[in-house]
Amino acid sequence: MQLTRKFLLTVLQGKYRDAYPLLTSETRQRLTTAQFRTDSRVLYEQGKRFGPRITLYKLGFRFGDDQQAHPFYQFHFASDTLRAKPQVLLDVSFRDSTATQVLTFGLVPAPQKKR
Numbered sequence: 157m158q159l160t161r162k163f164l165l166t167v168l169q170g171k172y173r174d175a176y177p178l179l180t181s182e183t184r185q186r187l188t189t190a191q192f193r194t195d196s197r198v199l200y201e202q203g204k205r206f207g208p209r210i211t212l213y214k215l216g217f218r219f220g221d222d223q224q225a226h227p228f229y230q231f232h233f234a235s236d237t238l239r240a241k242p243q244v245l246l247d248v249s250f251r252d253s254t255a256t257q258v259l260t261f262g263l264v265p266a267p268q269k270k271r
Contacts, residue, residue, distance in 0.1 A: 169203075218249065229250075244264065
């Protein structure tokens, strides 16, 4: 969880050069620095909208394309805590529970109740 927080806070501060080495080697092979900057910019923009403070929302395991269970962490913006459900979640996954580098990351819409 500490690595996830470090990675997300680095991206939210726009320090892409510092965040890029925190990715796994296979993710860096798939994602050039320019692509990483573009993908991270979405998170950065949301950080500007909601503020840079984040709070753990959910953690667990999900199956990847390789049919392996990968641990994930989802954070939400602290300013979004007054809602019943957050608007967006910052999602980060790892290869396994002992991994020290980020496998995937992104911004996902939080599930909302139907009215």
